[in-house]
Amino acid sequence: MSKETPLVGLDAILKQLGPFGRYNVLNYMMLLFPCFLAGMYGSVFVFEASDINYRCEISECESSQDSTWLEHAIPMEKDSPAKCTRYAFLDDISANSSCPANIFNRNRTEKCSSYVYSDEDSAVKDFDLGCQNWKRTLIGTIHNSGLFLSLPLTGIISDRFGRKRALAIASLMNCTFGFLRSFSTTYIMMVIFEFLEAGFGAGAYTTAFVLAMELVGPKGRVFGNTLINVVFVFGLMTLSGLSWILQSWRTLLRIIYPPALLVFSYLWILNESVRWLLSKGRNDEAIEILKKAAKMNKVQLSEQDFTPLYEMETTKEKKKKMMMKKRKWSHLYLYKF
Incomplete structure (x- = not known):
């Protein structure tokens, strides 16, 4: 018997069961759920x-009630404060509570060391990314x-x-x-x-x-x-x-x-x-599963339909016995020498 016979036998049974029987529909409904989750x-x-909105934190000015300092402290990119750069302070002028425009050097930028995040929720905000x-x-x-x-x-x-x-x-x-x-x-x-x-x-x-x-x-x-x-x-x-x-x-x-x-x-x-x-x-x-499917799908399957599957089991058992026999003789051959 060729190796393809059992496979053909199974496909023939599946064809008789049909693709839209009750058994198939119930199982597909269960299998579609993990695909939905995936x-x-x-x-x-x-x-x-x-990604969320954020900008450099200017710690010297954040407490100021007047927010006009922001446009002087941070470069603008597409009408929004830049995320990663800020203007440097002038070396000879220290910051004060009002944060006037003249304390920032608009000819020199530097990287931010800390950030102010929007109210949006993201791992970027939670882990300061x-x-x-x-x-x-x-x-x-x-x-x-x-x-x-x-x-x-x-x-x-x-x-x-x-x-x-x-x-x-x-x-x-x-x-x-x-x-x-x-x-x-x-x-x-x-x-x-x-x-x-x-x-x-x-x-x-x-x-x-x-x-x-x-x-x-x-x-x-x-x-x-x-x-x-x-x-x-x-x-x-x-x-x-x-x-x-x-x-x-x-x-x-x-x-x-x-x-x-x-x-x-x-x-x-x-x-x-x-x-x-x-x-x-x-x-x-x-x-047994195929018989259960046939019962649920209201399809009549005869024992003859399962014959290729029984023969497949018999063929496998014969091959297994032959392999065991070959191993036994191989061991005896090794012991002989």
Whole structure:
């Protein structure tokens, strides 16, 4: 029997079950939820460290009731005070409480040492990242760097321990590290949790995608792929709306990450991928799931439909016995010499 026969047999069963049966719809609804969350988790760093309005702090003048000193103390850029430079004080004139224009040297500028931030909420303000754009953009770089760990790690867990376990673990990591990040007290603490969340949790999307694709036959995958991408984009839109409403990056994180715990519960309520079970020789479990799907979809499947899957199990057992026999004779051959 060729190696393709069991695969053809499974695809034939999936075709009979149809792409829009009750079983498929319920499972897709569950799998679309982590894809929706992934749309938010993959871009939330943009709102965490969004650039805000700020200017140099002129400590000698901040207490002055007259704000006209500002235009003499700080250069103007596009009708707004410059963010990173200020005019130097004249060497021979000391500042006073009124901060007149003649105490500033408008021919010489210097870098700011401290900043006055607007009322907008951002990690830029919380961690004093004024005029340090590299630190602000590094947050996104750190997040994307975590993907280099997440993708292979999730793939290994998914192939060895199962799709739904990989999905549950990744979702738990998302919830844990994302929620903890909202309590960050330093910039370093924030970027560490950013990396950990992406490194151990970003694989939730890829695992949910694989599960969804393995749930239907070849003809249903195009629609499934499109649906997943639409839901992912809807997650991005929801994130934008929540950010605009809440105006607080810490509150935003505390709202969007706890729902990932619901995905962790899939460990008990979601069926494992039939294809993965077959690849591991757990054919009986795979067949039971297919029978359950047929019952929910009100489709009649005969025992003959499952014959290729039973034969696949028999073939694998024969190959396993042959391999064990070869190993036995190899050991005997080594002992002989």
